[in-house]
Amino acid sequence: MNRNQKIKLYLFIVILIMGILFPVFFPRLSIPFGFAYIVYLMSKPMAVRLTSGSKKQRLTYTMVTLTGTLLLLFPLIVTFYNVDTNFESFLLDLNRTQIILDEKFHAIQSNILTKFGIRLNIDPAKMLMSKLETHGLSLINKFPEYLSVLFEWMLLVPLFLYFFFIESHKLKIRFLEIIPNPIFEKTYVLFSQFNTKFGEYIIAKFIEATLLGLIVTLGLLLIGFPYPFILGLFAGITNILPYIGPFLGAIPGLLIALLSNDPNVSLVGILVIFTIANLVDMILVFPLLVSKIVNLHPLLVVVSIMIGSQIAGVLGMVVIIPFIAFFKLLFKEIYKDLSVHL
Amino acid sequence: MTYEKEMSEKISRGESTEDKLEIPLLKYLWNSSPLSFGKKDGLHSFFKNITVLKSFTDNEVRIFTKFLHRREFQNQEVIFNEGDSGYGFYFIFSGSVNIFINHESQSAPGEFVLKLEKSQYFGEMGLLEEFNRRTATAVASENTVLLGLFKPDLEMMLEQYPVMGAKFLRETALIMAERMGQLTKEIKVLRKKISRLESKL
Numbered sequence: 001m002n003r004n005q006k007i008k009l010y011l012f013i014v015i016l017i018m019g020i021l022f023p024v025f026f027p028r029l030s031i032p033f034g035f036a037y038i039v040y041l042m043s044k045p046m047a048v049r050l051t052s053g054s055k056k057q058r059l060t061y062t063m064v065t066l067t068g069t070l071l072l073l074f075p076l077i078v079t080f081y082n083v084d085t086n087f088e089s090f091l092l093d094l095n096r097t098q099i100i101l102d103e104k105f106h107a108i109q110s111n112i113l114t115k116f117g118i119r120l121n122i123d124p125a126k127m128l129m130s131k132l133e134t135h136g137l138s139l140i141n142k143f144p145e146y147l148s149v150l151f152e153w154m155l156l157v158p159l160f161l162y163f164f165f166i167e168s169h170k171l172k173i174r175f176l177e178i179i180p181n182p183i184f185e186k187t188y189v190l191f192s193q194f195n196t197k198f199g200e201y202i203i204a205k206f207i208e209a210t211l212l213g214l215i216v217t218l219g220l221l222l223i224g225f226p227y228p229f230i231l232g233l234f235a236g237i238t239n240i241l242p243y244i245g246p247f248l249g250a251i252p253g254l255l256i257a258l259l260s261n262d263p264n265v266s267l268v269g270i271l272v273i274f275t276i277a278n279l280v281d282m283i284l285v286f287p288l289l290v291s292k293i294v295n296l297h298p299l300l301v302v303v304s305i306m307i308g309s310q311i312a313g314v315l316g317m318v319v320i321i322p323f324i325a326f327f328k329l330l331f332k333e334i335y336k337d338l339s340v341h342l
Numbered sequence: 343m344t345y346e347k348e349m350s351e352k353i354s355r356g357e358s359t360e361d362k363l364e365i366p367l368l369k370y371l372w373n374s375s376p377l378s379f380g381k382k383d384g385l386h387s388f389f390k391n392i393t394v395l396k397s398f399t400d401n402e403v404r405i406f407t408k409f410l411h412r413r414e415f416q417n418q419e420v421i422f423n424e425g426d427s428g429y430g431f432y433f434i435f436s437g438s439v440n441i442f443i444n445h446e447s448q449s450a451p452g453e454f455v456l457k458l459e460k461s462q463y464f465g466e467m468g469l470l471e472e473f474n475r476r477t478a479t480a481v482a483s484e485n486t487v488l489l490g491l492f493k494p495d496l497e498m499m500l501e502q503y504p505v506m507g508a509k510f511l512r513e514t515a516l517i518m519a520e521r522m523g524q525l526t527k528e529i530k531v532l533r534k535k536i537s538r539l540e541s542k543l
Contacts, residue, residue: 002416002419004416005419048498048501048502049501051502169408173411176411177411177412181413181415181419181421182420184411184413185422185426185427185428185429185430185490185492186427186429188411188429188492188494189429189492189493189494192493192494193494333427336427337426337427
């Protein structure tokens with residue numbers, strides 16, 4: 001490698017390190033940047049199809065950005081519009097839950113006292129309420145801060161998205177210029193494959209989560225279960241996490257079923273709905289959509305999710321899978337090259 | 343078909359033309375004009391001499407250049423080694439490239455096959471084959487500038503400009519077919535020689 005190539009290599013490594021450290025030092029900027037990049041990768045295939053052979057690319061990109069922004073804004077506006085009524089209904093339900101919890105606990109306490117002669121000196125309802133009060137208060141205190149961050153994102157995400165649509169090709173060409181010649185071809189192809197895989201994975205997970213959320217919502221509506229939309233949404237979001245997600249998604253529904261005295265609220269009903277939804281996901285959606293994109297061993301997926309959660313919380317749990325798939329691809333390529341040259 | 347012809351045909355057919363002025367296109371046409379005082383060694387004049395792009399219109403050549411990567415190699419720098427994974431092919435924009443087989447290092451250069459000069463291209467199998475291994479080593483024989491087109495670029499081109507992508511693939515396939523024909527002829531000659539040698543034995 002000559003002097004120029006060595007300088008290029010050092011520059012490339014420095015830029016890579018800066019790219020890795022960027023989220024650590026500038027989280028306020030890197031989170032909307034990363035989110036916009038994910039939305040860009042998701043909407044890119046559609047945008048390319050819309051602009052195929054056309055000269056009106058800028059108009060199409062503007063339309064895609066505006067549509068994406070409206071789609072993001074709509075649920076937020078609806079949520080904030082109903083925030084006071086939702087909060088009131090939540091407080092009412094919380095009181096009801098405390099009474100039911102008290103009743104159930106006293107029944108268990110008297111059972112234990114008569115059968116074993118042991119008196120339990122704990123009050124779970126009181127403990128739960130005091131915890132909820134503390135967390136609830138801190139949430140309310142931080143609400144204006146969250147709101148300002150959210151509005152900042154609402155401004156930055158569409159801006160970055162539009163920038164990705166218009167400038168990403170030029171930016172990519174400039175970035176690739178600094179890659180040294182000996183590793184150029186491989187780096188470029190791996191970089192493209194990662195982008196494609198990442199985009200496809202996010203789209204596939206989005207479709208999978210939407211379908212599961214829809215099945216759960218419709219099922220809950222059919223049996224007259226309370227909060228069908230919120231529970232469906234929660235089940236859809238948690239389903240983004242492979243293997244662990246379906247169990248997490250069922251917890252709120254199961255808790256409501258356990259703590260409710262309402263005859264419409266059936267534990268068996270909700271168990272059946274979640275089982276059907278997850279069977280459809282496991283048998284149809286996952287094999288057809290996701291597994292083809294990310295061909296990883298289940299154990300590796302679970303370990304990756306745990307590592308991802310330690311690095312970057314819930315976001316880490318979601319994005320770690322395509323990264324692991326990329327590293328698998330990278331090691332495969334290195335191994336192939338070594339086996340040829342050695 | 344030139345851009346001017348394309349436009350005049352559109353006007354004669356009564357079809358609408360673009361209302362807005364495309365500055366990059368005008369700039370490109372200005373630079374490519376034979377009367378222009380601009381750079382004579384620009385991309386347009388370079389691609390005019392490339393056979394693989396002979397069916398491209400001026401505007402298509404302009405779009406095609408957007409997908410290319412400019413790579414600079416110094417004298418005796420290895421472009422790719424025999425056995426490496428191949429993902430694309432290169433046009434020689436300036437300089438020249440030596441092709442070797444059984445090349446191991448600069449001290450053991452292997453068997454020299456041919457020298458490729460400006461406006462020639464190489465490595466097209468890397469663009470077409472799914473798992474390509476380079477069959478020879480390419481080394482810059484002087485300070486050389488190459489314009490590379492790689493698999494992701496071709497995929498993007500086929501998605502964004504399918505007609506242009508199909509034209510490019512057709513031309514590349516024709517070149518490959520021509521080379522296959524030459525190889526078949528060489529194999530026939532070699533077989534005859536072998537059979538003659540066998541009969542003598």
